[in-house]
Amino acid sequence: MTDKKITVEQTGSAIGRPERQSRTLLGLGLTRIGRRRTLEDTPAVRGMIAKVAHLVKIVDEK
Template identity: 50%
Template structure:
């Protein structure tokens, strides 16, 4: 599987609880925090739900 680097670019303040939990599940939580993960269908779905809060690059 391909690896991607996910970086949180926007705050979760005033966002729905589901989006806050998705950010936490991705291993993020603070602006400019990054994680490198395998791009599985589950991770791709999570990224799609919070794509307005994160940026994604191929690793």
């Protein structure tokens, strides 16, 4: 496993978005605007962030 971490913050609402995007946010552990999560920096997580890039921002990479 990798020891690299990435912190993402939700900046946009899932209301009115396609169900696929809402579920991607849930998969990242983001449920409301302003919520932050620190996740392992894996290709799968990076792909999920890319799918909802307009709703999240990367706060910190370590």
